[in-house]
Amino acid sequence: MAETGFERWTNRLTFAARQGARVAWYAGHGAALRRMVRRIEAENPHWRKRIERPSVPVPGMRDLLGGVRALLARDLANVEAGFYPLPDDEDGDLGALLERSRAFFRDAPEVVRRRHAQGGHAEVLERAGAEGSRRPDYYMQNFHFQSGGWMTEESAQLYDMQVEVLFSGAANAMRRQALPPIAREIAGRDQRDIRNADLACGPGTFITQLRRAFPRLPTIALDLSEAYLQEARRRVGRAPGIYPVVAKAEAIPLADGALELATSIYLFHELPEEVRRAVAAEMARVVRPGGLLVVVDSLQAGDEPRYDGLLEIFPQLFHEPYFKTYLRDPLEAVFEGAGFAVEERTNAFLSKVLQLRRRPA
Template identity: 50%
Template sequence: MNRLTSPSSARLAPRLAYAASQSARVAWFLGQYMMAARIGRRITGPPRTTPPGGRPVPGTRAILEELRALLARDLANIEAGYYRLPHDLMPDPRRLLTDAAAFFRDVPEVSRRRRDHAAVEVRANPPPGSGGLPAYYRQNFHYQTGGYLTEESARLYDHQVEVLFGGGADAMRRQVLVPIFEHLKTRRSTDCRLLDVAAGTGRFLTFVKDNHPRLPVTALDLSPAYLREARRNLAPWARSSALVQAAAEAIPLATGSQDIVTCIYLFHELPPKIRAQAAAEMARVLKPGGILVFMDSVQYGDNPMMDGLIDRFPQSFHEPFYAHYARDDLPVLFAAAGLRLRETSLAYMSKLLVLEKTDP
């Protein structure tokens, strides 16, 4: 066999493309994080060297080692065939620059809210159409302008999250694709249904549709603005994608109608009572034998090195329910809803749970 056509050579080009793109991605977003922190300190003053819980925060080198491990896992999953090499490894430079400019325009306002502990501006001045939404939702989560309630916020959200995670947010989300692949490999995707709870801008569902284009999906979210962004992102698959405005604790879908439910980065933003209701609702809409693939922040003790970041996060990014979430017993919570934990793993700053709907 010619060396140029050998399996090892065939893998080399995608590996190089992945390595180059992800290195550039981390440098781009991590650089913005550092610059934004420097701008913010001019407004808020220097942060504490030790967070409120007394545990040290890991340094940049330790964080980069964790991120490097995530990217290695991501590439290994691609090479194992769990999901495709992302089509947007090299995003449109114009969009990158436009989003970065918008992000930095908002940094002083975010920093002002952090300094003044002004976290409910959207409740005092509600955007159109937001008045009937739950009070726990009408907040400036992350101190971001508009909370989750405006077109501007929806447009900027994915960029903000990538800055927060130093370019690792998409790679964390892609870990959810592995149990989806395993669940679908013995089933016809056209016969199955997937519900993404708190779908936001629909970015994760674009990963699903890239890999399972014939799988019918539903994006559920409370924010009309974010659902409009999701509609734009899912436009190539509009015929097999539905959008529903609703709360996770009151899903307007039939009992036993879904084969897969996904829920990514929602529970740390829910009050404890609502968290339990949402778990029960996700279990209700699953078929027996269906799976919930759940991803959210790491919790205390998952990776002790991260415990100092867990201490600091609620103060730095206005997360009023995060401290309770960080200590919540998720397997017990889901077991009470009729979901059995099948597996759990860590991915950088997130944890992944795969849970199965037990027979009624």
């Protein structure tokens, strides 16, 4: 049944209320965090380190919030086009929001300390022992200076809060931009027959979005962290068709051509240059010829020039050891070299979305 004018109006009102509240909540946390960081650094002047000036201007908050508004307008347009339902970001009730807020601010001073401490990014490797030896060294770091790296239950539960604060409540909307290519790809098909995987799924944020849009689509949830996979499983509950797999993305335990569809959300900027190519090649191995791979990741240099200054300064503020090389290593070329054809590339605020078709072998 076609949507009536009244239903469209109420949906737009609901969308505006939900997303406006999210932006206000997370942007407010960001403002409070910046005040906290300035206070902590003022109390520890020996911590201060010089930030290299970017080669181009950094956009101000007004420009960034304008980017968020444009993203949310596109998000709503996708809903009205029928690509996915009205977003439910599953932030929880007020009690859950306040608990995560308290946990976020309890942890923030430790994040600041690591940012300035010698070797603060390597705590997770130093504490891992034999557990860490099963994973590559590039992975065993305190990315973003977060407590526990990728290895603890507490990190998995706090990760989305930290990311949403960083992006002023826009992270979920950026992830959702992977859904329209999938909707077009599987339209009219029985979802249950499609072989699909989310590679480096983290705590399952995108999988929950995928399940809301395509509830019968089975999904292999692959990640290298048991703690993050456990959190992903908790979020989807008892829903059938979710298959957790602990593995690294450069050694996916699937047969050649096993997948018709695959997604990768915010993985490649976390990888060393040579590993990016190994992962792209492995994805080309497991996605069958003619299959679709959808990638969402950070913008790269020149993708959206007005944000280039922010991209340059980002790895200095957060532990992103491979981000500088990522900026100058276009993903389009990486995937084309691995055997994919770039069908479409679109920007989504501080992210870009690649729609990639596996070329015949």
